Amino acid sequence: MDAKHLIARRVAQELKDGDVVNLGIGLPTLIPDYVPADVRITLQSENGFLGLGPLEGEPLPNLVNAGGKPCGMIPGTAFFDSAFSFALIRGGHVDVTVLGGLQVDQHGNLANWMVPGKLVPGMGGAMDLVTGAKHVIVAMEHTTKEGGPKILERCTLPLTAAGKVRAIATELAFFRFIEGQLILCETAPGVSVDAVRAATAAQFAVAPDCREMCLT
């Protein structure tokens, strides 16, 4: 299993029956494939609907996901305008948002929207999602392409939101923020706590019941 699919599989275990979930573009869109059949989630698409589904057959006019790509919708879908969509997001009506990260720090800060001087695409809906969703999960590869740490003592890139991250899933580890502290809860199969520590620049505690991810 490659890193992205491992991460998606682990995040899927966090979702509960009945959850309203918003998934960022990229890796998080793999997650629905790993949600157990008895866990029914509703996907919110911040461009204006609840009921996002996979594209099946020919695309329908005016049906795109938050990446602007043709998508599907499930029976029972509801459309709305952008103010309503973000009322759902900020108002705590979205249970979980899963999005990628450039950096996360031990204070629960997330940076994922710009690299000054290099990449300035705009924050889109990310600031609202990270601020307003009840549970924020960052799903990302543990290190940069160059092997540098992305889980830090303090983010150096501009923040998306301050102190809102609740969990981090990577191909090496699963962390939770518990009472403001970053806790290593699980390691990926074959990965030692020391290996996680070597790839992480943040201070974290190891949970007393820290175990290997169960990915079957």
Next chain:
Amino acid sequence: MGRPPKLTSAAALRPHLHDGMSILFGGFMGTGTPPRIVREILAAGVKDLTIIGNDTAFPDTGVGLLVANRRVKKVIASHIGTNPETGRLMIAGELEVELVPQGTLAERIRCGGAGLGGVLTPTGVGTSAEEGKTKLAFDGVEYLVERPIRSDLAIIKAHLADATGNLVYQRAARNFNPLIALAADFVVAEYDELMNVGGIDPDHVMTPGTLVDALISAQEP
């Protein structure tokens, strides 16, 4: 003299278009942006526009065409990443870009149309989005004061319309369209299909016709 009829041609927009004007547009990466109206704005040759909406789409889609053809002086949007021209012109100093979180942008436009002086949002607190903004705290939670947005013109993409201007949007093309209908001095909507007056169930009207000043067919050549 009565009000001019709302059903009109794209060319009739020309007197409402001028250099330096501000335009609110509906659309999310082009879905819900009126292509026929954008084409008319391009053909009119107006420049130094301030365009306000979610994103600048792609270089060949939606308002992306206005950016790529150098008609825009300033963009207020939540995202410009899908249109490399926007970023290129911004870095070259030829285009001003104000990035606004998407939910904040929606609320600022809603305030502009609803007669409100602003909105308090927790989004952006502790980030660069709070620079230059007033912060208020209530019950231990910090909020940014975000000011309303209005414009000279709003350009809307509807699916159904009737001659009174009542509008129905289709699927994900709704997005910012109902919000901008309240927030501009002149509101023009492009429709796919014209219904008889009374042909749209009043319970299904999404934007009431009194807000719409002009209607243009998407099929107009």
